[in-house]
Structure formats: structure tokens, C-alpha cells
Amino acid sequence: MTSSKHPHLLIVESVAAGSRELxxxxxxxxGQPGFDPYLxxxxxxxxxxNLLAEGSKELLRPSANILVRRGWRCWxxxxxxxxxxxxxxRSLHLDDAGLTLFTAEKQIRIQRDSRLVAVLGDLSGSxxxxxxxxxxxxxxxxxxxxARPIGDDELQQAILRARPVxxxxxxxxxxxxGDAVRLLPGRxxxxxxxxxxxxxxxxxxxxxxxxxxxxxxxxxLSLDFGLAVLPGCQVEKAAEEIPWERPNLNSLSxxxxxxxxxxxxxxxxxxxxxxxxxxxxxxxxxxxxAVQDLLGEIRGESPPKDPLPEHxxxxxxxxxxxxxxxxxxxxxxxMGSALLGLGVFLLLVxxxxxxxxxxxxxxxxxLQATLGAVCLWWGFxxxxxxxxxxxxxxxxxxxxxxxxxxxxxxxxxxxxxxSPMSQQPCVYYRLRRFRRDRNNRWKLSSSSDSGHVPFYLxxxxxxxxxxxxxxxxxxxxxxxxxxxxxILMLERSSPVDRDQKxxxxxxxxxRFLYILGHATENRAPRISLRxxxxxxxxxxxxxxxxxxxxxxxxxxxxxxxxxxxxxxxVEEQLLxxxxxxxxxxxxxxxxxxxxxxxxxxLPFIIAETASEAHLTRSYxxxxxxxxxxxLFAVAWALLILVEYLGLN
Amino acid sequence: MALWILxxxxxxxxxxxxxxxxxxxxxxxxxxxxxxKSWSNIDVLLKQRFDELPKLIKVCEGYMQHEQKTxxxxxxxxxxxxxxxxxxxxxxxxxLLTDTLRSLFMVVERYPDLKADSAFLGLSRRISELxxxxxxxxxxxxxxxxIYNIRIEQIPDVLVARLFNFTDRPLWRIDxxxxxxxxxxxxxx
Numbered sequence: 001m002t003s004s005k006h007p008h009l010l011i012v013e014s015v016a017a018g019s020r021e022l023x024x025x026x027x028x029x030x031g032q033p034g035f036d037p038y039l040x041x042x043x044x045x046x047x048x049x050n051l052l053a054e055g056s057k058e059l060l061r062p063s064a065n066i067l068v069r070r071g072w073r074c075w076x077x078x079x080x081x082x083x084x085x086x087x088x089x090r091s092l093h094l095d096d097a098g099l100t101l102f103t104a105e106k107q108i109r110i111q112r113d114s115r116l117v118a119v120l121g122d123l124s125g126s127x128x129x130x131x132x133x134x135x136x137x138x139x140x141x142x143x144x145x146x147a148r149p150i151g152d153d154e155l156q157q158a159i160l161r162a163r164p165v166x167x168x169x170x171x172x173x174x175x176x177x178g179d180a181v182r183l184l185p186g187r188x189x190x191x192x193x194x195x196x197x198x199x200x201x202x203x204x205x206x207x208x209x210x211x212x213x214x215x216x217x218x219x220x221l222s223l224d225f226g227l228a229v230l231p232g233c234q235v236e237k238a239a240e241e242i243p244w245e246r247p248n249l250n251s252l253s254x255x256x257x258x259x260x261x262x263x264x265x266x267x268x269x270x271x272x273x274x275x276x277x278x279x280x281x282x283x284x285x286x287x288x289x290a291v292q293d294l295l296g297e298i299r300g301e302s303p304p305k306d307p308l309p310e311h312x313x314x315x316x317x318x319x320x321x322x323x324x325x326x327x328x329x330x331x332x333x334x335m336g337s338a339l340l341g342l343g344v345f346l347l348l349v350x351x352x353x354x355x356x357x358x359x360x361x362x363x364x365x366x367l368q369a370t371l372g373a374v375c376l377w378w379g380f381x382x383x384x385x386x387x388x389x390x391x392x393x394x395x396x397x398x399x400x401x402x403x404x405x406x407x408x409x410x411x412x413x414x415x416x417x418x419s420p421m422s423q424q425p426c427v428y429y430r431l432r433r434f435r436r437d438r439n440n441r442w443k444l445s446s447s448s449d450s451g452h453v454p455f456y457l458x459x460x461x462x463x464x465x466x467x468x469x470x471x472x473x474x475x476x477x478x479x480x481x482x483x484x485x486x487i488l489m490l491e492r493s494s495p496v497d498r499d500q501k502x503x504x505x506x507x508x509x510x511r512f513l514y515i516l517g518h519a520t521e522n523r524a525p526r527i528s529l530r531x532x533x534x535x536x537x538x539x540x541x542x543x544x545x546x547x548x549x550x551x552x553x554x555x556x557x558x559x560x561x562x563x564x565x566x567x568x569x570v571e572e573q574l575l576x577x578x579x580x581x582x583x584x585x586x587x588x589x590x591x592x593x594x595x596x597x598x599x600x601x602l603p604f605i606i607a608e609t610a611s612e613a614h615l616t617r618s619y620x621x622x623x624x625x626x627x628x629x630x631l632f633a634v635a636w637a638l639l640i641l642v643e644y645l646g647l648n
Numbered sequence: 649m650a651l652w653i654l655x656x657x658x659x660x661x662x663x664x665x666x667x668x669x670x671x672x673x674x675x676x677x678x679x680x681x682x683x684x685k686s687w688s689n690i691d692v693l694l695k696q697r698f699d700e701l702p703k704l705i706k707v708c709e710g711y712m713q714h715e716q717k718t719x720x721x722x723x724x725x726x727x728x729x730x731x732x733x734x735x736x737x738x739x740x741x742x743x744l745l746t747d748t749l750r751s752l753f754m755v756v757e758r759y760p761d762l763k764a765d766s767a768f769l770g771l772s773r774r775i776s777e778l779x780x781x782x783x784x785x786x787x788x789x790x791x792x793x794x795i796y797n798i799r800i801e802q803i804p805d806v807l808v809a810r811l812f813n814f815t816d817r818p819l820w821r822i823d824x825x826x827x828x829x830x831x832x833x834x835x836x837x
Contacts (some may be wrong), residue, residue, distance in 0.1 A: 372660075380667060387675050391682070391799070393791030398777075401689040461784070575703060576767050622752070622757035638656035 002374060002604050006078050009231065011262065012055045012059040013073040015446040016149055020319065025070050028645040032063040042423050047131075047149045048224025049075070049262065052229060061502060064268040073267045080232070082257035084168045086180035092141065092191035094196070094209070095294070099208070101168070101181050108179045116216045116568050117263055118158065119223030119256045122207065122236040123248045124163040126227045155223045163238070165249070166209060167256045177260040182249075183208060225255050233258070315416040318453045365637035366643050369450050371632035379626035385421050385603055386576060386619035388518060389612060398461035400592050405519045407479060407594070408612075409459035411511050421504040427455035428468055428606070429506040430475065436499040445500075454593070457515055465522060466515060467557075470596040474607040474615075475505040507608050516595035516610055517604040522590050529574060536570045679796040683706045686789040690782060694729075694742055697778045701726050704771045708752070708762065721748045728756055749775065779800050787819050793817045 013023070026040055052067075052074070053060060060076050067074040087103040094100075098111035110116065122128075131150045137236040150158075166183040185201035196207045212219070225234040233255040236244040278643035361367040392406040400407070411427040419429040434442040451470070456463040480503050500611075507513065540546055550558060550566040558566070596604040609615050705719055725745040732738040753772065762768050795814045800809035808814075 221771070376664070376667075380671065383668075384671055387671065391679055392676055393682075393686075393788055393795060395788055396784045399693075399781035399788070400690075401686070401785065401788075403685065462778075563662060571808045603699055627664075631657075638653050638660075641656070642652045 006056070007054060008057045009051055009075075009077050009079060010055075010064055011075045011077060011230065011258070012048045012052045012067060014042060014044050014048065016045070016047075023071070023369055025066070026074070028066055028070075029063055032066070034467065041418070043229060045228075046227065048222060048228035049259075050229045054079070054231075055191050068268055071416060075216055075262045077258070077261050077265060077267060080261075082253050082255060083394045084169075084177050084181035084260075085253045086169070086256065089181050089183045090190040091192055093192040094194055094211060099211055100192075103181055106179075108181055110167075110168070110212060111217055111598050114216050117169040117171065117177070117220045117222070117256065117259050118209070118212060119167040119169075119221075119222045119225055119252065119259065120159055121167070121252050121255070122162040122164055122246060123235075123252070124157045125226060125235045125244075126162045126200045126238070126249070127278055129160045129233060130158050131155070131227055134542045138446070149227070152223060154510060158509055159223060160206055165203060166205055167252060168212065169256055169260050171260065171263060175264040176268075177257070177264070178356055180256065220259065222255075222259055225252055228255070230255060231259055247541075268494075269437055318417045318450065320413040321452050321604070322450075360397055362638065365640035368633045368640065370636035371631045372637060373508070375626045375633060379623045379630060382623035382626070385605075386616045386623070388603060389605070389616050389619065392516060394612075396461040397457065397459050397464040400464055402519050402521065402592070404516070404597065405594065406514070407457055407459065407464065408455045408512070409463070411507055411509055412456040412458045412463065413509050414452050414465065416456050417450055417455075419504060419506045421481065421502060423508065425509045426450075426504060426506040427509055427511075428473055428475065430452075430473065430505045432503045433503050440532050441524050442501065464519070465590045465593040465594045466517070467593055468606055471604045471606045473516065474609070475507045475604070476608045477506050477508055478512075479504045479506075484487070511608050512610050514607045514609050515594060515605065517594040517606075518602065519592050519594050522593040529571075529578065532574050532578075533567070533571050536574060537567060540566065540570065541598070582630035669808055673700065673812060676796070676799060676805065676809060676812075678790070679799060680814065680817075682791045683789070684797055686731075690785045690789060693778055693782045693785060697745075697775060697782070698726060698729060700771060700775055700778070703714050704752075704768075704775065707765060707767045707771060708756070718752050735741050737824075770783055772791045772816075790819050800813050806818075 022041070022044055026044070030041060043052050053063060057076055057078075064074050064076050087105065089101055090104060090131045093102075098109060098114075101108045101110065128159050134150045138598055160337070162186060166182070168181050169177045170179045172178040185205045190197045190201075190204040190207075193204060193207055193211075196211075198204055198207065209221075225233065229255075233251045235251060237248050238244050249440060323332060358367075361370075368454045389406070392404065395401065395405045395407055397407055397409065413425060413427055417426055417429070418424065419426045421429055428450050432447045435445045435446050438441045450472075454465050457466050480501060547558060547566075550562050550569075552560075552562055552565070605615075607615050701722065705722060708719060722745070725741065725748045729738065729745055732741040756762055756768075756772075762796040798812045799805045800816060
């Protein structure tokens, strides 16, 4: 029996994808003690059971009740060490009535009426990498709320191709685990499988799994080891320098034990407010240090360092990324590189027509002068940018005038945008994938960003909508990782593909932003009161029933005085209507949006910086190397030109 | 040879200086126009406030039978704004209008029915928003002027400014009457 003060875990069965219901749930859970809305979203979306919160049973019960009320399956379990560890299978025997498993100590019979929990897991961690890659690709190309975790069939095949282990737990009549056996491929005698036996160890394991599925119905089969976030169940990366097999086997034992406990205790029920006392087998005294170890694993998943912005629920889904008509920047770079490469190739194959031109440009210093001119242009570009930032006064969002504006404030989401890699609520992200080429250099292979998702900038007078499309965005938060490596999402790792890396840059919600852009009207021009009155009177004339109310003398005709009264009444009605609309909170918002200026020479900067001076200083510093290179290139060009012209 | 190279470098530096001077000149022109624009942006809001007044008076007329004097003062101030000649006159008329409006809103306190009227609430909120926005834009105007005035006195901008006669611009200053402390009387008559 466990005390209600004893640390407990709130475990929830996650769903495949986010939804409005999920946002509502998180909003409702946000006020509960021991609850972190950011971690919760990660835990509620995914595969299998995930840890949502930890604390005393009293503390977790309200959250569990909310989950149950909203139709989620959840469990409140005490923190405890496994009381049963599976023993290794030595041999087996398959017959018509069932399957007999032989360990070093005893034999276990699996038959039709057995109650069974089976866990098929991958010890190497490579399946986690595969699942993450799958999820990341879906996040990037379909949006975070449309991503689906990897399917059961695909996952099972991936596990069997990696380092599979099958744990079978037999439950007694009360649902408690009685016996457990572990099947390691190649480590048991498969002859008992008869004709189904194969030379492949993994294949034999699959045969056992299939037989168990046929014999026992219903049964619990979990493929989520490593994918589900549960305390003490993390998977170490398979590496030569550190031992990983034994820790991973221990994690698998803890995972299986937790699944069995979930089966034994059953899902939380809302009516279950009193402490239910279930007879339990005598357990080993749980050391406080063990509890702390388990809780430490939970607490290791630290929340963001910055103060958490106010969690806002009910935000709509981000709009779908519009299909771009032109080429993306990496495509332009690829095309440019291909054309340059083709040019160089042609020059090497047949240098005839171009060689004199190139030689002449180099001999006369024309090439160096061109380099100098280009650098000079870039130097002045940054200088002009610096002066533009310095010369533009800061506006307040409340009184924003149309045209080029500079605003400071905090970033707030308009849509439920979450960064694909770090899963943080953000107003903007940029994700780039690099591949290592033959020369061991990183080459940009694809890029995506949330430039199509508008957000708000909020200062102490109000907020304004910002459309970041085509902006020069300077985020400060940057995450870098290799494919297969798990960065922030889950605290565990898997085999890493060192030839491919991802870089994610984000502007998290609540960050202080500097924006220099063009403020413009966000909606169709307003119709004047006079136009609306004319339109309303026109409609009135076509409605005889409505006209009757203005026929004060009842002669069936509208005289001039009656028409004047009708006109005045309509005008007053419209005036009141428009005033009511204007006074309604929220309706006067979003009239102005900051966008990319139509004139290409004007800048559109979105910079995550607390100080404008920092931004201008960095632009000043950018210009210096360009001026230095320009001076050097011009001096070189002059030297060559003087020599070429024979002026020395 | 060295002479030619030095000459070339001198020409390059001269080119850089010319481009830089052009950048400064363009920047100053931009700042000067920004001041004009920010002044015009205040006018836009003043005009909006001006256009809202007839609606406000219309709504108030129904309730404030005994405050014709106050309403007439607002109407008079509005017409003064309309007929003002020159920047100074316009500024004074706008200030007078602000004062009369303030008086009107103080008088409204005596008319609970009017205060509860949705049309009046909408209008007063709208005028109050406009007042806030006007204050913001005056601040913005002063920022624009300050940046410009600093620029034309700084090196190297001062050289270009003197060459092309860029003179300093005045800040927006409020009437001395508005700087006086407000006397609050809690005795209701």
C-alpha cells in the first residue's frame, strides 16, 4: 500500500496529433499544480503512455479528473522500483494448445486464457532516430499539428531489423505480473518452433511474437519502448565507448513493469476520489535514494530558461504555407552553382572563346575593380541600413501611422505556431538542413520557415499585426543537431547521422523584438456613413412592409416629411450600429499590418534584440570588412592597371 | 608608378567620400520629409476628431437641455479650427477645441442617462482614443525633430547640412496654460 503523500506519476495515453480539443485541455490544465504546459503538449502528442506530471496523489488527482472528463485515459501510479525482472528464455516448445517457455529456473505456459503484456523493444536506439526523423520531416513539410507518429507495422519491422528484445509478462487473476520472460534473438533454442523455425534469429523472434498473438486474445503488445517518455525508461545510444546494453535492458524492465502496473491498477476514474486499497504482493523496501533517482530523471527535463510567457490557448492553427511560384533561395543557389560549374567546365573543355576575355579582365585589373565595386556597394548598403535604423523614430502601436515605421515590443502568437525541432511556442522559425558533400563541407540542401504565419507585436499601448514574409529576420535562439540526434524534445539519443545536420532558429513567444517595416491597411477601405445610409435607404424602398412603419398618416403614401423622418431614423440606426461595433473590444484591432515595403530599397527588419544600439553597431561592423576588401581590391586593380598601361 | 597608384587611391577615396556625402544628404532629406509627414499625421487625427464632433454634439443635444452654452462653445471652437489661417492660428484653435471638449466631458458627469447611452460611450471612447493617438504622434513628431536637429549638428553631417542649408526645426510646445497644476474641487454644488 502506498501513502497518498508518496510521490506519484500521472501517466497519460498520448494521441497522434494536436487538435483544438488538445489546446482546450492544456488551457484547463494550465492552472493545476506541478503542471508545465510546454512539456505537456510534447507528452500529449506522440506514441504510447507518457509522463505528464509528478507529485503527491492529492496533487495529481484534479489533473487526472480533468483528463478523464475530457475522454483521455490516464493513470496515477506510485513511484516504485520494479518488483519483477524478466528472466532469459533458454528454449521453448510450441504445440496446438499453446506455448511453453523454459528459463533456467522454471517453465511458463502461455495458453488461450492467459493474460499477457508483451513489450517488443529496440535496444540500440536506432528506431528512436527513425521515428524522430519521420516526425521531423512531417513537422517541417506538413506542420506540427498534422504530423503523425510512425505506424505500428512500420515500427515493428524497424525494431526487428535493429536490436530487438521481446519481454513477456504473465498476469495473474488479479492482474498483477506473476512471471516474466525475456527473449533475446539468438540466445534461445528455436527448435521448439518446429517447421516455423528459421535460420534468422530475428525471424524466430517474430515467429514467437506471431504465435503469442494467435494464442492469447486479448493481449497487450507495446512497441513504444524508447518512444514513450516514462521515468527510468530512457534508451542510451549504442556506442563503443560506453556500456549501453545493460542500462537499456534495465530501462526495458522498468518500462515493462510500468505497463503491468498500469494494467493492474486500471485507468484513473473520475469518481475515484477515495484512496483505493488494493492487495499487493510484498515488495522490497523502496530506498529514498531510488525514488530520488527516478524523480531526478523527471526533473532533468528542464523547462525553458527564460520566464515563461503567459500560456494562451484557443489559438487557431497556422495557415497553410502557400505554394511559391518562383524558386526558393536554396534552389536559386543550386541553380547558380550549377550554371557557374557549367561555365567553368566549358572553360576547361574549350577555353578558346572565354580564355582571352578572362585573361584580359585579370591582366587589366578589371576583375579586381569589379570585386572592389561589389564590396563597396555592400559596405554602403549596411551603412545606409544603419543610418535608416538610427534615423527612424520609434512609434507606438496604438498610433501607428501608415508608411515606414519602427516599433519595439514583445512577440505574441496569433496562431498556434510551434517550432519543428525544439517544440517551443514561437512566432517565427527557420529550419535548414545541411548535407556534407564530398569535400567535407556542409551544403544547404533544404530550408523552410514560418514566414507565412503572421504574429503580433505588443507594446504598452496595444499590439499590431506583423506579416514576416520576405523580412530580414534575425533570431537569437539557435539549435543545431544531427539527424537522429534528439535535441530538446526527448532526453535521450540514438545513432547519429553525422553527414546531415539541422539548424533551427526561432523567435520564441514573449521575446523583445525590434521591427522596421511598412505599416499598411489590413482590410478593405471603410464605407462611409453617407454611403451606408444611401444603401440602406435603397433597400428600404424595395421593402413595402418596412416602408409602412414610416407611413405615419396611413394614407399608403410616403410624403416628404415622412421620408425625411425615415431618412433620419435610418441614419441614427446606422450611426448607433457603427458606434457599437467600434466600441466592441477586438473589432478595432488588426486594422494595420506591418509588411515588406513595396519599394525594394526600403528595409524590412525583424530583429530579436533588446537594444536598437546593438543592431546599429552590428550593421556598422558588417560594413567595415566590405570597405577594407574594397580598398584592397582597388589598390590591387590600380597596381595591375599601372603595370598593364606601362605607366611605371 | 607609386604616383599613379597614389592618384588612383586618392580618386577611390574621393569616390567613397562623394558616395558617403550623398548618403548623408539623402538621409537628411529623408529626415526632413519625415518631420513633414509626422506633422501631417497629427493633422489626420485632428481632422478625424473634428469629424467626430457633430455626432457627439448630436448625441449630447438630446440629454443636455440646460447646457447649451457648453455645447455652443464646442461648436464655436470647431468652427474656429475650420476657419483658422496659418499654423499658429490652427494650433491655438485646436488647443481651444481640446479645452472645450474637456469642459464638455466634465459637464457630462451631471447626466447619468447620457453617460449610459451606448452612442455617447462609443463616441467618447473614440474621441479619447484619438486624443491618446494625437499625444503619441506629437511625441513622434518631437522625436523626428530631435533626431534631425542632432544630425545636422553632428560631424560629418554638419558639413553637408551647412552646405545645403539644412536648418533646425522647432519642437512641438504646449501652451503655458496647460503646464499649470489642475485645481480639483470635490465640493458638489
